[in-house]
């Protein structure tokens with residue numbers, strides 16, 4: 034759906050995107066992440082043909098992207114940080130204007146459905162000049178989806194939104210994804226990305242450092258997983274038993290709760306349960322404390338760790 038090969042961008046002598054090899058598959062919801070100034074917006078602008086690239090290739094929907102490829106652009110829906118609106122038009126006039134240009138079938142029905150999905154059904158006759166930032170952003174979503182694009186490219190799509198609106202947009206993205214759309218989304222709101230995206234790409238200083246599904250990224254970053262277990266009685270005799278097991282790297286207990294660090298070369302939870310049970314304890318609950326996307330993001334970007342060495346792309 035989106036593939037870049039050694040994509041580069043230089044402003045004067047400064048390389049801000051360096052040999053970027055992205056791969057977004059059909060029907061992915063792909064989170065494109067990176068610290069401020071990492072090169073996300075520049076990359077998105079190049080994908081859309083709005084900023085010329087300095088080198089490399091871009092393929093969208095299987096075709097090489099050329100800035101004047103109008104047919105290809107029609108298959109893409111875009112929400113960017115700064116949208117331009119005609120302030121004197123009502124939302125309804127604005128959407129009908131674009132609906133006509135895109136030749137959207139059942140236009141009014143589609144507009145009504147999308148406006149109601151983002152909670153703007155009662156605001157459709159209001160002038161856009163009177164729309165708040167959040168309302169403008171939701172309207173940008175409606176416009177992006179109006180023509181049934183195959184690919185959605187979203188740059189900070191929920192930046193101005195309140196929690197209820199964020200959920201409306203998340204639900205809408207999930208619904209559109211289930212209808213077969215591929216979604217490429219850049220956002221600093223990592224809790225949202227974590228809820229929405231299966232796969233993420235992380236860039237830092239213009240270079241791709243990681244591109245994988247979230248679980249693989251977390252696993253690659255950590256050689257242990259923390260398991261918290263609650264037992265039916267105080268864990269006083271367990272330490273000598275568990276500390277001797279080769280798959281346990283650390284152990285601590287307090288009253289009837291224990292916390293162990295398990296190796297991650299395979300899933301050792303069954304082995305742990307058996308060892309605890311054979312020592313005469315009953316497990317009341319067991320939880321894995323997962324690394325959050327935020328922890329993974331900070332580790333990768335602050336230490337500039339590349340998880341891509343196995344892809345042989347030299348990054």
Ligand SMILES: Nc1ncnc2c1ncn2[C@@H]1O[C@H](COP(=O)(O)OP(=O)(O)OP(=O)(O)O)[C@@H](O)[C@H]1O
Nearest residue numbers: 044045049067068069070071072073074075076221
């Ligand atoms: N028109 C421009 N001229 C010169 N340098 C630019 C221009 N646009 C962006 N840059 C530089 O390119 C780098 C990447 O910027 P970009 O906006 O792509 O980052 P970003 O990852 O989207 O950041 P943020 O999360 O802060 O929006 C930054 O160092 C920025 O200063």
